Amino acid sequence: MLQQIIQILPQVLVDGLTLGFIYAVVAIGYTLVYGILELINFAHGDVFMTGSFIGAGVLFFLMSIGFLSSVPSLIVFIIVILIAALATGFLGVGIERVAYRPLRRRNAPKLIALITSIGISFILEDVVRFIAELKTGNYIITAPSLFKTQYHLNIHSIMPFFHNVTFQASFLVVLVVTVVMLISLDIFVNRTKWGMAMRAVAQDRETASLMSINVNRVISVTFFIGSALGGATGVLFMIQYGTIDPYIGFILGIKAFTAAVLGGIGNIRGAMLGGILLGLMEMFAAANLSTITHGAMGAEYKDVFAFIILILVLIFKPEGLFGKAVVEKV
Amino acid sequence: MANENGTHFLELKQVESFYGKIQALNGIDLYINEGEIVTLIGSNGAGKSTTLKSISGQVQPKTGTILFDGTDITKNAPHQTALSGIAQVPEGRRIFPRLTVRENLQIGAFSVKDKKVVSERMERVFGYFPRLKERLEQKGGTMSGGEQQMLAIGRALMMKPKLLMLDEPSMGLAPIIVEQIFDIVKEMNKEGMTILLVEQNAFQALQIANRGYVIQTGSIVLEGKGSELMTNEQVREAYLA
Numbered sequence: 001m002l003q004q005i006i007q008i009l010p011q012v013l014v015d016g017l018t019l020g021f022i023y024a025v026v027a028i029g030y031t032l033v034y035g036i037l038e039l040i041n042f043a044h045g046d047v048f049m050t051g052s053f054i055g056a057g058v059l060f061f062l063m064s065i066g067f068l069s070s071v072p073s074l075i076v077f078i079i080v081i082l083i084a085a086l087a088t089g090f091l092g093v094g095i096e097r098v099a100y101r102p103l104r105r106r107n108a109p110k111l112i113a114l115i116t117s118i119g120i121s122f123i124l125e126d127v128v129r130f131i132a133e134l135k136t137g138n139y140i141i142t143a144p145s146l147f148k149t150q151y152h153l154n155i156h157s158i159m160p161f162f163h164n165v166t167f168q169a170s171f172l173v174v175l176v177v178t179v180v181m182l183i184s185l186d187i188f189v190n191r192t193k194w195g196m197a198m199r200a201v202a203q204d205r206e207t208a209s210l211m212s213i214n215v216n217r218v219i220s221v222t223f224f225i226g227s228a229l230g231g232a233t234g235v236l237f238m239i240q241y242g243t244i245d246p247y248i249g250f251i252l253g254i255k256a257f258t259a260a261v262l263g264g265i266g267n268i269r270g271a272m273l274g275g276i277l278l279g280l281m282e283m284f285a286a287a288n289l290s291t292i293t294h295g296a297m298g299a300e301y302k303d304v305f306a307f308i309i310l311i312l313v314l315i316f317k318p319e320g321l322f323g324k325a326v327v328e329k330v
Numbered sequence: 331m332a333n334e335n336g337t338h339f340l341e342l343k344q345v346e347s348f349y350g351k352i353q354a355l356n357g358i359d360l361y362i363n364e365g366e367i368v369t370l371i372g373s374n375g376a377g378k379s380t381t382l383k384s385i386s387g388q389v390q391p392k393t394g395t396i397l398f399d400g401t402d403i404t405k406n407a408p409h410q411t412a413l414s415g416i417a418q419v420p421e422g423r424r425i426f427p428r429l430t431v432r433e434n435l436q437i438g439a440f441s442v443k444d445k446k447v448v449s450e451r452m453e454r455v456f457g458y459f460p461r462l463k464e465r466l467e468q469k470g471g472t473m474s475g476g477e478q479q480m481l482a483i484g485r486a487l488m489m490k491p492k493l494l495m496l497d498e499p500s501m502g503l504a505p506i507i508v509e510q511i512f513d514i515v516k517e518m519n520k521e522g523m524t525i526l527l528v529e530q531n532a533f534q535a536l537q538i539a540n541r542g543y544v545i546q547t548g549s550i551v552l553e554g555k556g557s558e559l560m561t562n563e564q565v566r567e568a569y570l571a
Contacts, residue, residue: 200433204424
């Protein structure tokens, strides 16, 4: 049994990292907003989904004007992801303006904002579904393929206890783009003035406003960044997995939120690591559950496995794996 | 003394503020001239902090006006008031616990674009509080109460304010530290800073203040020179006993 598990480990690693980095970037969107507003923005998963549809729309448009055949895929991809990121960034800012800010101004309880975010989530799903059906006749969309070249890593000949690994070129794209996004965000938050303002607002909104910080603007910037990252990740998802529908944001959003909690909600690096960890665990479970349980449970139980680990972690470390209780003297 | 236009540096006229439906201020009249230390004393819940928050914009007055340096700031948001030159050192210091001392100071100068100006101001703050210079990379939340108070005042000075408002700077500090802080407040005033000092510690506040106001359940009940109030029978009984 152990031998079987070890044999497929490299493949699990490749698939797990792909999924894990996607979770990581989406998790950041949850953790940023939670850190600053203590709001679980359930609409974020659907911003991710909207990003994937905007990406698909742009891709179809470029294909229809013959752009796709005349320009290298990489350039097409950069155009698509930038447009989707910008559009979802502004979408996030708009959602905050229209739905959350009025509640904040009236000092509404946090629960109201939470319910509102669930409402926004449904609205996004339905609007996207409506437009997709209007344009294509179907709400399930298979995007034009990019980076579909298959690679085989022949590690078996070097390390005989491993099986060979297969992946698409898109795996590399996902890996590179998510890592670039994660590093840029980390630099932004920890090294720039606006990043410092974001951290200050997250720690003490009232006092930050006394420091001549326009708190509403910082909140808008936060929503823009989180949503743009989410939308860009939607494009990556579309490129990696090919088929998208208006409901992909729901379960993926919940998993990314789980990753954020796993890493310690509000903690950006925690969200990154939580996402990667969750992706790896999920793929490990998907590949091995059947072997471990002698066929009693199949790959479809992978989510249960992932959530059991989450519950176990939270029982012993309620602040999350990387969230630390800061001692604050009064 | 008012300035040539007959107006004061900061002036509150009949300010009424509410927390929800509860009225916290019942028409406050108060003024400060440039270069003064004015203290607002009163017991817990009398409306001292609410008065400061009404000035800084954290609480929006329902009626009345607040004039600062000739402009009406009654309806300003907190960040606008801060930009107009009023810095508030909030009650309980409110240091950003997970920012370093350096970042806490930098955030005070958030509106300043020129990095050279920021570091010049930081040097000035170190002049008052040399201790902060030794702690630059430490997280704000890990410092002692006295150090946090110094940092909170230093952070406010980074804004280079025209008016500095201090909300209970002595709260929870050892007497010797309180004395240090009050000495520095006096020193800053000598160098030209206008100061509004809110205190429960009436004796020490009145000692350094030019003028004082006594607030009770949302109304000003007494006002006068610091030395006068200190000898006032009513004040002695209520706050200095």
